[in-house]
Amino acid sequence: IRKGRLLDRTHARHYGIFYDDLVNAMRAALPENVRFIAGRVNALEAGAERQRVSILGQGDVTARLLVLATGMGDILKRDLGIERRFVHQRQSLTFGFNLRPAGAGAFRHSALTYYGERTSDGIDYLNLFPAADVTRANLFVFRDHRDPWVKALREQPKETLIDTLPGLVKAFGDFEVMDKVESWLTDITVAENCVKDGVVLIGDAYQTSCPAAGTGVSRLLTDVERLCKAHVxxxxxSPGMAAAKIAAFYGDPAKLAMDAHGLQLADFRRRLTIENDLRWRARRHLHFSRRRIMHGINRLSPGFAARLRGLKRPRLEAAT
Ligand SMILES: Cc1cc2nc3c(=O)[nH]c(=O)nc-3n(C[C@H](O)[C@H](O)[C@H](O)COP(=O)(O)OP(=O)(O)OC[C@H]3O[C@@H](n4cnc5c(N)ncnc54)[C@H](O)[C@@H]3O)c2cc1C
Incomplete structure (x- = not known):
C-alpha cells in the first residue's frame, strides 16, 4: 500500500521464523562429526599454513582455513590488518519491533508492506509480517540518526508511526507496540586489503548490506555456495593456504555480480525514497504505477500478467 492505496497483492508462503530460531535449527542440523563451540572470539592469527582462533575462556582452535563471518563488526578484521572502504557512511536506519492488534480484533492482513508517503519523511517501507505468535515490524528509513523524529519513534512508536503514515491504521488495523524498538544504523562498507594468507571473509564481514535492499542473505548464501562448490x-x-588461493574467491564472477547487485540496489532504494529531482520523481512515479497497472492486469487476466512479468525488465525495478 502506498498513500493509502493498494499497489498490488501477492500470495507467498511466510514461515514466521525469528533469526535466532533459524540459527538454532541450523546448528541442530550439523552432522555429528562437526565440532561446535559457542563463544566469543577475542583473537585471531592467520598464516600460510595454520590459523589460530582464541575463544574467550575456552582456549584456542587451529585449522587450515579460517572463514570469517562476523557481520558488520570490525574488530577482528582489524587484528588481521584488513581495512574497510566506505561506499556510503550512515546509509540507512532500520527499526524492528513487535505488534499486536489493539483490543480483541485481528489485523486486516497477515502481512503488509506500507511505503512511505512523502520523500521528506525518508521512509522507504514498513514491512509487517507474522513471526512466531506476533506481528513483526521492520521499518526501513533514510534519515539522519540524530533527527528528533528518530528519538520520537523510539519513545512513542505508535503515535510517531500514525503521524508519519496516516493511512496505516485504516489499511492494517489499530495496533499496540509490544516492546522496545530496536534500531540499526548501517554503513555500506567493502573490505580492503583482504587477500591474506589463511583467511577468507564472507557475507557482511566482506561487504555490508543495506537492510532495505533485502539482499544480505542472498549475498551471504552466494558466498557460501561459491566457497563450497568452486574454491575450498x-x-x-594441495598443501598450504597462501593468499594466492584466497584471491580466486574474491574474483569469482558470480560473487562479484551478486555483491555489485547489492550495492546497486542499496543505492536505488535510497534514491527512490528520498531524491526529489525531476528524474527521480518520474522514476518513482513509473515504479509504483507499473506495479499498480500490473496488479490490475493480473486481476483481469492472470495468464497475460504472467507473460508480461516474464518479459525482460531492469533488475533494480523488478526487486522489492
Ligand atoms: C532489521 C534488519 C532486517 C533485515 N532484513 C533483511 C532481509 O529482509 N533480507 C535480507 O537478505 N537481509 C536482511 N537484512 C540483512 C541481513 O540480516 C544481513 O545481511 C545478514 O544477516 C548477514 O549475515 P552474516 O552472517 O554475514 O552476518 P550476521 O548475520 O551479522 O552474523 C554475524 C555473527 O557473527 C557474530 N560475531 C561477531 N563478532 C564475533 C566474535 N568476536 N566472536 C563470536 N561471534 C561473533 C555475531 O554475533 C553474529 O551472530 C536485515 C538486517 C537487519 C538489521
Missing part, C-alpha cells in the same frame, strides 16, 4: 575443495587438495 581445490584449496584443501
Amino acid at each position: 575443495p581445490q584449496w584443501l587438495a
Whole structure:
C-alpha cells in the first residue's frame, strides 16, 4: 500500500521464523562429526599454513582455513590488518519491533508492506509480517540518526508511526507496540586489503548490506555456495593456504555480480525514497504505477500478467 492505496497483492508462503530460531535449527542440523563451540572470539592469527582462533575462556582452535563471518563488526578484521572502504557512511536506519492488534480484533492482513508517503519523511517501507505468535515490524528509513523524529519513534512508536503514515491504521488495523524498538544504523562498507594468507571473509564481514535492499542473505548464501562448490575443495587438495588461493574467491564472477547487485540496489532504494529531482520523481512515479497497472492486469487476466512479468525488465525495478 502506498498513500493509502493498494499497489498490488501477492500470495507467498511466510514461515514466521525469528533469526535466532533459524540459527538454532541450523546448528541442530550439523552432522555429528562437526565440532561446535559457542563463544566469543577475542583473537585471531592467520598464516600460510595454520590459523589460530582464541575463544574467550575456552582456549584456542587451529585449522587450515579460517572463514570469517562476523557481520558488520570490525574488530577482528582489524587484528588481521584488513581495512574497510566506505561506499556510503550512515546509509540507512532500520527499526524492528513487535505488534499486536489493539483490543480483541485481528489485523486486516497477515502481512503488509506500507511505503512511505512523502520523500521528506525518508521512509522507504514498513514491512509487517507474522513471526512466531506476533506481528513483526521492520521499518526501513533514510534519515539522519540524530533527527528528533528518530528519538520520537523510539519513545512513542505508535503515535510517531500514525503521524508519519496516516493511512496505516485504516489499511492494517489499530495496533499496540509490544516492546522496545530496536534500531540499526548501517554503513555500506567493502573490505580492503583482504587477500591474506589463511583467511577468507564472507557475507557482511566482506561487504555490508543495506537492510532495505533485502539482499544480505542472498549475498551471504552466494558466498557460501561459491566457497563450497568452486574454491575450498581445490584449496584443501594441495598443501598450504597462501593468499594466492584466497584471491580466486574474491574474483569469482558470480560473487562479484551478486555483491555489485547489492550495492546497486542499496543505492536505488535510497534514491527512490528520498531524491526529489525531476528524474527521480518520474522514476518513482513509473515504479509504483507499473506495479499498480500490473496488479490490475493480473486481476483481469492472470495468464497475460504472467507473460508480461516474464518479459525482460531492469533488475533494480523488478526487486522489492
Ligand atoms: C532489521 C534488519 C532486517 C533485515 N532484513 C533483511 C532481509 O529482509 N533480507 C535480507 O537478505 N537481509 C536482511 N537484512 C540483512 C541481513 O540480516 C544481513 O545481511 C545478514 O544477516 C548477514 O549475515 P552474516 O552472517 O554475514 O552476518 P550476521 O548475520 O551479522 O552474523 C554475524 C555473527 O557473527 C557474530 N560475531 C561477531 N563478532 C564475533 C566474535 N568476536 N566472536 C563470536 N561471534 C561473533 C555475531 O554475533 C553474529 O551472530 C536485515 C538486517 C537487519 C538489521
